Amino acid sequence: MLEFYGIFPVVFSLIVLQLCHSIYRWRNPKCKGRLPPGSMGFPIIAETFEFMTPYDFSSVVSPYLKKRISRYNSKVFRTSLFGAKVIISTDHEVNMEMAKSSTQLGATESLRRLFGENSDFLQRKEIHKYVRNLTSRFVGPENLKTNLIQDIYVLSRNYFEMDDKAISSSFDIKEAATKMVVDLIVKKVIGEMESEAVRELGLCWTAFRTNWFSFSYSVLGTTVYRFVKMVRLWTLIEPSILSQETTPGILAATVKLVADHPDVMEELKREHDAVIENQGDNQAGLTWEEYKSMTFTHMVIKETLRFTSAQPTVHRIPTEDAQVGGYTVPAGWLFFGIPLVHFDEEKYEDPLKFNPWRWKGKDLHGTLSKDYIPFGAGATLCVGSEFAKCIIAVFLHHLSRFRWSLDPKTRVLRRYMLMFPAGCRVEIAKELSDQS
Template identity: 80%
Template sequence: GPLSPVAYKKKKVFRTSLFGAKVIISTDHEVNMEMAKSSTQLGATESLRRLFGENSDFLQRKEIDKYVRNLTSRFVGPENLKTNLIQDMYVLSRNYFEMDDKAISSSFDIKEAATKMVVDLIVKKVIGEMEYEAIRELGLCWTAFRTNWFSFSYSVPGTTVYRFVKARSKVTKLLKSVIQKKNASKEGLGDFLDILFDEMKKDGAALDIDRAVNLIFTFFILSQETTHGILAATVKLVADHPDVMEELKREHDAVIENQGDNQASLTWEEYTSMTFTHMVIKETLRFTSAQPTVHRIPTEDARVGGWLIILCCIIICYSSHLTIPYKHKHEHILCFFSVRSFRLFALRNYSGLYISLYFFLRLLSFLEV
């Protein structure tokens, strides 16, 4: 069978039905590593394809995935983060909480606030200036995109997934109309849209209007789904550790004091100087995950522990520090420990999320959690 005896005994690997398809779910580190090394393709179920669209780059082969990542890295990568995004996030976070007195004086919904901030930033940076009615329509559609996508069949009217599919159809039509108008006028472009239009001009370009619409739609969804949950987890972790909160306040107060009356912007030097804040962010990212599962279909048979994982079956790998076997027991390995010494690999892929966490911690340092 496809399951190793040890993994099966400990229920680390098991068969089930998920998203309307038969799948194998693995929390076994050995199996997950073998899937990462072997030749695999993205294992999208029919329901996922229905949600994101059959031609979505999110569901395509590795070559397209690499191409899309290279495109998006020009928008949310370290260079643009340093020159543009850091200032935009700084201004947005200040304005948002200055306008929202309720957030300062009482409780508020972390996930809802984070979603609004992310959407506000992405609409401006990705698409650019939009008519009020288009922004309003787009905002209404985003309310359908929440986490419980796979609760029921997508063909049953009134269910979460059914609303998602209908909203996706509406959003893609709206985005296509906006992008076509901007492509014709070349006015009010967002940073990301500017990158996409430049890419379309190249000879033999793999990008066209439909693919650009699909890419922007996926970018919106993944930005919402990966950010607000992690920000909410950050609040919980910091609130449970008053000593961490106290040190955050001390570090951010010191920066503000050094700024004096010049608090309209944040320099890169000030951002990088807050070493404790960055430790907290890295530790938060160790505890949470922007991509908790990886869906794969082996393109060839893979042997793990003497057992065979056959090709063409969908495998959902769940990778977490909780599932990694450590040779030595660490007292704090399962505890939030902000001054832990470790290296965060591939941080460049999370630069947008990283900067969001940074400004959220900055805001928390001024609020009572």
């Protein structure tokens, strides 16, 4: 017994020393080059909770980013999120350089646990390119032009239909858009499904968006558990679904911004009334030409994408050390590029103001330019960008035919995605511009 008490302090001291050594190595990672400034925090937890803290939609740049850019006097810094070593960049030149580099798609450990190592979404560049090509055939402009635009028109119109005796109705925009996208993709890729299976898949999508960046361990009753349960079905359609995971949030934010700007709402109504008038008695749907002719609608969408893009749009994991902006991004580290160029006063006049008219006379259909990257850049440029814009435009087309208002409780928060704590419920009154 005496021998035990004599050895215990030694063993305890060794454990403490080893723990301190491990923490020191974590907080001071080795690198052959020059790491960006920053702090790794404590293992696992690190700065995750501060990074995850929601902030007001009008703030644009998160307090987390502001604090670190100011503290390190650098637009590029290192940190640890969700147990992974991460380099975050708000420097546009660095982001574009990384986007063009030959690296893997960025993914956190939470995504690997959710999808599995063999998921197409997490595969090496060659397989990812192949999957992108397949997805592009489905949601690309050609298929949109010949097939999907009419399906989008019909599915979105269903949410605006009311009984003859009804004066008004209401629905949650984000929930409606989620169900619409899942319905559309499931029917095209898999075929007809039971409504309960479609509903469950919609819940899985919600779980994915909620746990994109999180500590994702499957516990009975959690959204992660629901997601993992449906992974086999999900893998059949994941390339198409993943390309559209932000669309419902962007659509809801678009409607919120339009509701907050009556002049924008009025101009949208004027444009869509003109489209309907030009159709005459033939109002069976929308043609591709009519969709492309919605100039102001595309200006609104482009401005919304600029205004809402304050989350990482460039994700990379270098397979070997990468040199960018005078810093080294070590192999195996996550790189998150955040497009704060969208709020650069040198690039955009009054960038914190929502102003669709800033795009007048400019290219409205391009998804990428030197100072505009809402859909990412490089090898991982979103292949479903036109699909997403088409959904938003068609939805606005239907909405503009009604007298409508948003629930006063509607509030938008930013995190790594847009959040609507009280939902985004719209009430439509049965007073159509083409009412008979």
